Amino acid sequence: MSMSRRTLTAAVFALVLPLSACGSGGDGGGSADASGKVEGDITFQTWNLRANFKPYFEGLIAGFEKKHPGTHVKWIDQPAEGYPDKLSADAAGGTLPDVVNVSPDLVAPLAEAGLALDLDKVAPQYKSDYLPGAWASHQIPGKRGTYAFPWYLNTGPLFYNKALFRKAGLDPDRPPKTYDELFADALRMAKESGGSVATLANVPTIEDFGRYGVPLMNQQGTAFSFNDAKGVELLTKYKELYDAKALDPQALTATPESSGKKFLTGAVAMNPGSALDLGNFKKNAPSLYRNIGITDQITSTGHVNMYVMGVMVNSRTKHTAAAVAFAHFVTDAQNQMSFAKKVAIFPSTAHSLADPYFSKEDGTDETRVRVAAAKSLKNAVNYTPVLFSDQMKTALRNEVAKALQGKESPKAALDNAVSTANRLLKQG
Template sequence: MRFSSRVPQRAAFAAAAVAVLLPLSACGGSGGSGGSSASGSGKIDGSITFQTWNLKTGYKSYFNNLIADFEKKYPGTHVKWVDQPADNYADKLSADASGGTLPDVVNVSPDLGAPLAKAGLALDLDSDPAAAKYKKEYLPGAWQSSQVPGLKGTYAFPWYLNTGPMFYNKALFKKAGLDPNKPPLTYEQLFSDALTMAKKSGGKVATLANVPTIEDFGRYGVKIMNSKGDGFTFNEPKGVKLLSEYVKLYKAHALDPQALTATPDSAGQKFLTQAVAMNPGSALDLGHFKTQAPSLYKNIGITPQITSTGKVNMYVMGLMVNANTKQKATSIAFAHYVTDAKNQLTFAKKAAIFPSTAGTLDDPYFTKEDGTDTARVRVAAAKSLKTAVNYTPVVFSDQMKTELGNEVAKALQGKESPQAALDAAVKSCDQLLKQS
């Protein structure tokens, strides 16, 4: 899925962030800075280090002003801002964690925060009264996104979010005898409409250009992991049902024949040439359609992500507090300050992302269109975020995604049954989980 701003693109939030589990040990870290206050003093003063992930280039003034305002609000505090490049960010976190030099407040995606939490280096916000009191300020799904299977607690303040709507081609829906004003909202509706469109077009028009990912299993209502968080369960009957339906789509050409090797760009090109009827996208795509494919642009419909749970998927960034910081009170206060409703709204308007704080999505910026393509997509996406969840387990690594993708391809090609394919994927993912 492509997004409309540089911030989401540099990580694609957890979906495309470096997901390899860091080789951490629960060594005692000194925190990123010194200071006069003890960790448990409760006094907000002293110096802390705040680390972001490739944000200085576009948002230097914003963060400098934010830090200055915090230091003014809490005299005696000093925040040192360190911004790391996107490349090798996971390796940098690993080195800092192992060397005991992890900053006091760290920008992480859920998958990068999970190994830090497992190593005892991320503060459990739920068990610390100074942090837990802020829980009600955030969207429930956003707060839960930094919870780690097998551990109790929440390990990062939710920061900015993203999600994306689905685009669909009204003209293709109408040509297939489907109501162009009633696009599919659930997977059941999607499967039915996709088969109809393939039949009506003689297999020339597919509805989708992408194979199912772990997010699709989540949105379909499949239980991804067991309650202990030590094993995957997406090979349950509902998971097999989902993959079986995709097999039907693939055989009928309702799923594009090139879906097995599709990339976001190639899928977008299929939609652009009107060979595919639905595709996720962003405001940038709308602008591209307007200039490159006017006939498509005038027939563009915007609808929420397909989901049979009633909740769409979201991508999350958070701020983790170092469990070993010497300035716990100041670190918690600053992490909350950066992620409070006022500052999240300001940042969202600058970075074209979405806030994770409860009620902020009711701001007119997220509810009223102004005639631009950007606002059109922003309003559509914001509607779904209030109840959105992160369906990708924080421990689901890139290797696991590859294993699942390989087995899905075998099922679609008829080389394995859907049950056998998912059994094999679960087995491989369980082995990778144990290795981590």
């Protein structure tokens, strides 16, 4: 259930977009009637969840069928690898399941093709059940509607090494709260350590530009815009960090795993993470665990980033009422809370985060992280545009690398990245 399985390829877009007339039932995007009797056989597809959560989903389905006699839910679980391609093939073949586990980027081409039911039209009564940012996460720029129920969320704090802060003459109990403070502390850390300790281990991604307050797309959703003055400002700051070795020299090729190892060994002073990381620190780096600091994500917007999964209803389903009812059942407050207690994720339902499980600490670091993350999620947003594909991410990363290495100016690098992203967007 990795939160990084996020993007369809351009080829998938090309396959799906011509399909607005295929399939059976419904009329392609949102005017199907969900007010009828909840009955009939439907299929429900999840994304790499059977191995760890089979009893949970079997119980979930049994509960729905008991609540709605005359329904039958067939559960299909697909492996993580190749999931976007599987969705594309099903869409092309008219075999898309009735209810489908999606992420925002996966729902975008299906919505464009008229294969995702518009819940704003068909089930608007459920909107208030969810956090506003979660409900909005399955909306498509330039297109009206919401195309999936939000399901589980994730986010995390920033961890920092208090011992390294102390050694650099920084207050270990006052971590940076703003970007200006972060950049200043990072430069001091590098200077005091003679360049042996970086503060950050990753180059900026589209998510980072969003958190910095950069407008990522125009309002129509027809063009990217992260090459504006604020975007150039952020990349220029990262260039200064890179030159001073305040950004790890291997950041250009870093992965979340390699960045985590750098933090574990004390080569990097700060790293994003989750409550799951604390057990790893305690087991594999006890000295780090004794000096671990926990602080909020840094953002200029007042909103942290959320990762979100959703449950989409196929607009071609022959049993719209049953499919909508089941998708809502999977994502209602009671079932989301039950699922959240089995794995380190958070519910997207509006009032669930006020539950003591997410709002009261018991003195452990684990609950401290969980409570802090839950609090931040109440107004979190998904910064990664749903139309930002893997190819676009690669183009941005390559251009950022050129800017950091001095091969291009930050402005030229972002101009090139935006140009490539806009070309890919037009190709569909």
